[in-house]
Amino acid sequence: MKILLAEDQAMVRTALASLLRLEADFQVTEAADGSTALKLLQQQPFDLLLSDIEMPGNSGIELAQYLQQQKLATKVVIITTFGRAGYVKRAIDAGVGGFLLKDAPVEQLVSAINQVMAGKRVIDSELLLNSLGEQDPLTDKERQALRLAADGHSTSEIASTLYIAEGTARNYLSEAISKLNAANRIDAARIARQKGWL
Amino acid sequence: MKILLAEDQAMVRTALASLLRLEADFQVTEAADGSTALKLLQQQPFDLLLSDIEMPGNSGIELAQYLQQQKLATKVVIITTFGRAGYVKRAIDAGVGGFLLKDAPVEQLVSAINQVMAGKRVIDSELLLNSLGEQDPLTDKERQALRLAADGHSTSEIASTLYIAEGTARNYLSEAISKLNAANRIDAARIARQKGWL
DNA sequence: AATAGCGCATGACAACTGTCATGCTGGAAT
DNA sequence: ATTCCAGCATGACAGTTGTCATGCGCTATT
Secondary structure (H helix, E strand, O other): OEEEEEOOOHHHHHHHHHHHHHOOOOEEEEEOOHHHHHHHHHHOOOOEEEEEOOOOOOOHHHHHHHHHHOOOOOEEEEEEOOOOHHHHHHHHHOOOOEEEEOOOOHHHHHHHHHHHHOOOOEEOHHHHHHHOOOOOOOOHHHHHHHHHHHOOOOHHHHHHHHOOOHHHHHHHHHHHHHHOOOOOHHHHHHHHHHHOOO | OEEEEEOOOHHHHHHHHHHHHHOOOOEEEEEOOHHHHHHHHHHOOOOEEEEEOOOOOOOHHHHHHHHHHOOOOOEEEEEEOOOOHHHHHHHHHOOOOEEEEOOOOHHHHHHHHHHHHOOOOEEOHHHHHHHHOOOOOOOHHHHHHHHHHHOOOOHHHHHHHOOOOHHHHHHHHHHHHHHOOOOOHHHHHHHHHHHOOO
């Protein structure tokens, strides 16, 4: 079984990879960031993608969305640090099969992988409960703009990155600020991140 | 060789423990938080403590300080996520033998453990450079203003919190932006936080 | 004692940011 | 088919932010 492991922290990545390789039929490929993972997914077929959410480049959710759009059969298991509410709904929408906290033993990961490969859904119950609360009010474009703003990019940089006019970029940020009852873009980014919507 | 592994994220902890146990002469005990680790250190002798810094209960640095005070022969290797400059100095002061980033492969960890047991010091060069090289260029007021800005507070809020005029607050932020080669206050906060200056 | 330098403080001005009115499009409901 | 609405897109305008020149007080150096 071909597994792609995407995780940016090298120690965690190599440790997990070594352990998974102990399983006789697991063939593990490693990717240190989201962009590398995306390239590998485009080049060759994998049975399963095991990915962190927060990574430089593309996030685990974006990778899952890509697989869904391309109608690839690759299953997805997400592992992440915090149980941010928004992620779970977006992950389920992106067809993710498993969603685990890093705050769980490795045995649970292996068992989750096997269940997901058998076509089941495995979502950590703590995360599931969290996700029933508030819904993410941001549109995709608003989220993209906010993420760039949170990284310190200027409005003109955001505009050219998203191929829109500066006014439009400012409008997205303004909408996000208003939806989140924030004082400015920084405040909005802080709130969104805290709720797991970034 | 008796090793105590203190790390709060279960998946990382169990993965590292499983890998270390593959080494024939490593006998690994796990602790999920700082307080548990401290109790174990008090109850029985260990040859080496392998610890994260940021944990609930006692931090890895505090555990190292305890071992130093009790004049125990237990060696210490610290693994951590971010290269905050301050930590390195404090770790060295606490007699820590090794200091690695989680952003390093597991092989490096095993080799570091062996070198530390042989009496050597292994400090990740990136961390060392960080701690010796760059000095925090921010003044206290600049840091305060930047911290408030990073939390989404407006200039007028920052000004009244610090009992200064708005122009002054803007000036602190401007100085911080310029000292850090940042594009705006958000970027400056991001850079400062990343370097451990916030 | 004079000077140099740093941190603190301020306001004027230019540049950037947030808001709002407006228009367009495509999908859902009637 | 028509209406409604959410999302996307834009520019004008007001409000906020960043820069700079300027000045004050303190400490260290000459």
